[in-house]
Amino acid sequence: MNAVAQEFRCQTVRHSISRRLSWIVAAQIFAALLVMAGAKWFILEREFARKHAEQWEVMASISHEIVRNTAKMGEAAIVEKMTYYAQRRPGTYVVLFRADGSELYRDAAPAFDLAGRDVRNGSFEVPTPPDVAGGTIRGTMALDCNSDRAMIVGILLTVLAAAVVAGLVMGWLVFRTVKRGLAPMMDLAAQTRAIDAQRLGQRLKLTEPVEELQPAVDQFNALMGRLERAYVQLESFNADVAHELRTPLAALIGHTELALSRERSAGELEETLSSNLEELQRLSAMVNDMLFLAQADRGAAARRGEPVSLAALARQVIEFHEAALEDAALEVRIDGDAAVPVDEPLVKRALSNLIGNATRYAQPGTPLAVRIEQAGPGAPVLLEVENTGPAIAPEALPRIFDRFFRVDTVRCAAQGTHHGLGLAIVAAIARMHRGEPRASSDGGRTRVGFWLSVA
Numbered sequence: 001m002n003a004v005a006q007e008f009r010c011q012t013v014r015h016s017i018s019r020r021l022s023w024i025v026a027a028q029i030f031a032a033l034l035v036m037a038g039a040k041w042f043i044l045e046r047e048f049a050r051k052h053a054e055q056w057e058v059m060a061s062i063s064h065e066i067v068r069n070t071a072k073m074g075e076a077a078i079v080e081k082m083t084y085y086a087q088r089r090p091g092t093y094v095v096l097f098r099a100d101g102s103e104l105y106r107d108a109a110p111a112f113d114l115a116g117r118d119v120r121n122g123s124f125e126v127p128t129p130p131d132v133a134g135g136t137i138r139g140t141m142a143l144d145c146n147s148d149r150a151m152i153v154g155i156l157l158t159v160l161a162a163a164v165v166a167g168l169v170m171g172w173l174v175f176r177t178v179k180r181g182l183a184p185m186m187d188l189a190a191q192t193r194a195i196d197a198q199r200l201g202q203r204l205k206l207t208e209p210v211e212e213l214q215p216a217v218d219q220f221n222a223l224m225g226r227l228e229r230a231y232v233q234l235e236s237f238n239a240d241v242a243h244e245l246r247t248p249l250a251a252l253i254g255h256t257e258l259a260l261s262r263e264r265s266a267g268e269l270e271e272t273l274s275s276n277l278e279e280l281q282r283l284s285a286m287v288n289d290m291l292f293l294a295q296a297d298r299g300a301a302a303r304r305g306e307p308v309s310l311a312a313l314a315r316q317v318i319e320f321h322e323a324a325l326e327d328a329a330l331e332v333r334i335d336g337d338a339a340v341p342v343d344e345p346l347v348k349r350a351l352s353n354l355i356g357n358a359t360r361y362a363q364p365g366t367p368l369a370v371r372i373e374q375a376g377p378g379a380p381v382l383l384e385v386e387n388t389g390p391a392i393a394p395e396a397l398p399r400i401f402d403r404f405f406r407v408d409t410v411r412c413a414a415q416g417t418h419h420g421l422g423l424a425i426v427a428a429i430a431r432m433h434r435g436e437p438r439a440s441s442d443g444g445r446t447r448v449g450f451w452l453s454v455a
Contacts, residue, residue, distance in 0.1 A: 060124045
């Protein structure tokens with residue numbers, strides 16, 4: 001249920017980069033044009049307010065002059081003049097009052113709503129001459145601003161419509177542009193889907209060079225190269241394991257079938273069981289070595305203790321191999337020493353594999369050398385074993401640490417029951433100490449060992 005829910009969540013959060021970018025760009029353009037429309041509205045409101053104030057002042061001054069100039073001729077002349085000039089001041093509505101508040105003059109009914117929000121109202125006073133009855137005349141004037149308001153609203157609606165259209169057009173253009181820009185990525189996705197276990201050698205290719213994608217393509221191809229090598233190595237390892245297990249299993253089956261083919265004495269059965277035990281021990285050792293290598297491949301690290309003398313560890317390992325060294329008429333010397341915090345059992349095991357390997361391939365009567373070198377305090381330590389014997393071909397030298405790798409028949413002749421994991425374990429122990437294996441072979445001298453990190 002949790003897996004189904006997680007898959008459902010993954011499907012619901014999927015989105016298109018092209019659509020998302022197009023909507024983002026469209027929204028940004030729309031927002032920018034909205035800000036511009038707001039700024040334009042504010043500027044127009046301020047400018048038209050100034051214009052209306054000036055226009056009202058001009059119209060009011062005209063009415064003021066008409067009343068002032070005709071007041072001495074009487075009220076009838078004022079009414080006549082105001083009626084005559086009413087047609088020359090469209091969009092205005094004037095009412096005149098006597099000093100006592102009674103109405104003197106009123107324009108014809110206006111074509112606009114006097115109570116509207118877009119009407120500018122104001123008043124003015126006209127002192128009359130002393131010889132004119134009635135005293136000061138007060139006037140009110142309303143100025144119709146609806147046409148300008150309609151123009152502002154029209155401009156704003158035009159800007160808003162342009163914002164919507166521009167946002168949609170730019171969003172569509174961005175969508176198309178991003179789609180074309182992502183075409184190489186879609187092509188890479190199609191190429192990736194075509195890669196499977198039977199086509200691990202296939203690599204991604206860009207139809208045209210793209211600066212931003214090329215590093216990712218290079219990294220992916222490098223990853224596929226490592227994966228292909230690992231897959232080939234795994235298949236080879238599986239084949240080697242099957243081959244190595246087949247021989248002891250065939251021997252066990254053969255010995256057992258032979259023992260059951262007829263009546264056997266207790267001594268003969270004991271001999272068969274002893275032979276089978278040797279094969280089982282060989283199988284057990286091989287399985288244990290393979291489990292150890294699997295743990296090392298999963299990133300197991302060495303457990304370092306207090307600094308110990310590597311020369312002392314080498315002497316302990318040499319004592320363990322003393323019988324084999326005497327049989328091969330070999331003498332071992334230790335050159336150098338270093339005190340390093342290491343995992344003692346692991347280093348002893350690696351040294352044992354190196355000395356055992358050198359013992360099998362060294363010419364009888366020649367010396368072996370265990371070399372311990374360190375450039376300085378804190379520097380990595382080199383631990384290697386040198387022997388005199390058949391040289392390793394240069395093309396085979398990098399592979400001697402591979403599992404089940406055999407160099408050639410000359411060097412394999414004396415291997416006996418060894419199953420070819422010794423040097424692979426040495427390389428694994430080196431990696432567990434954050435080091436690496438090392439091998440060289442020239443002039444009849446072969447040196448095999450590993451570097452150890454002090455940290």
